[in-house]
Amino acid sequence: MKDTKRTTAAALFAAALLAAICTPAVADPLAATGSSWRVTAAGPAAGWDSSASFDATAWQSATVLYDVSDYLGSAYAGTKGIWTQAGQYSTNETTIWGRTVLNLAAAPQSATLEYGIDDDGDIFVNGALVVGDHNGMANNGLVDITSYLVAGANVIGFSATDNFAVWGYNHSAWLRIEGTVAAVPEPSTYAMLLIGLGAVGLVRGRLRRERDR
Ligand SMILES: [Ca+2]
Numbered sequence: 044m045k046d047t048k049r050t051t052a053a054a055l056f057a058a059a060l061l062a063a064i065c066t067p068a069v070a071d072p073l074a075a076t077g078s079s080w081r082v083t084a085a086g087p088a089a090g091w092d093s094s095a096s097f098d099a100t101a102w103q104s105a106t107v108l109y110d111v112s113d114y115l116g117s118a119y120a121g122t123k124g125i126w127t128q129a130g131q132y133s134t135n136e137t138t139i140w141g142r143t144v145l146n147l148a149a150a151p152q153s154a155t156l157e158y159g160i161d162d163d164g165d166i167f168v169n170g171a172l173v174v175g176d177h178n179g180m181a182n183n184g185l186v187d188i189t190s191y192l193v194a195g196a197n198v199i200g201f202s203a204t205d206n207f208a209v210w211g212y213n214h215s216a217w218l219r220i221e222g223t224v225a226a227v228p229e230p231s232t233y234a235m236l237l238i239g240l241g242a243v244g245l246v247r248g249r250l251r252r253e254r255d256r
């Protein structure tokens with residue numbers, strides 16, 4: 044009876060460790076537009092959308108004019124609609140470009156990109172076009188980008204153009220990437236897992252000996 048309890052406890056312990064290591068976490072926000080993004084209204088040089096080491100120091104820090112959660116709800120907290128310093132009614136900017144570098148501990152198990160572009164534009168992940176939005180109006184969309192992300196540095200870039208230059212060119216974009224990335228187990232976690240499995244083995248062995256007695 045005592046051994047059964049021990050076996051159950053050890054098995055539960057090992058199972059919990061395995062679950063902690065093997066089960067993907069719930070989807071987390073991996074990246075979202077904000078003031079840390081860099082934007083420019085000058086046509087960018089090659090590599091802006093694909094090279095993590097691209098020099099964007101001459102680009103502006105993105106100007107935030109609204110929080111996406113203001114009109115899409117609290118689930119979008121932290122996601123900002125971004126612009127250049129010229130703001131919403133620039134008279135000389137026809138297109139803006141923006142970029143950031145997203146560092147991942149491991150290749151994601153899943154990742155979705157949700158976006159809004161005012162009005163049209165393209166979105167790139169590591170140089171690959173994942174959104175080509177050219178329907179002539181401001182709109183939102185959702186796309187699976189799991190296969191485009193890698194462990195380490197990932198470059199996320201977008202362009203946005205305006206189609207209704209009434210009071211000037213107003214163009215902006217917001218992006219949010221959600222996904223699950225497997226935790227990279229720490230060496231100590233491996234050690235604990237081995238101890239847990241070892242405990243199960245010991246109790247099993249003892250039970251086997253008692254059964255064979
Ligand atoms: Ca559009």
Ligand SMILES: [Ca+2]
Binds near residue numbers: 162206207
């Ligand atoms: Ca517009």
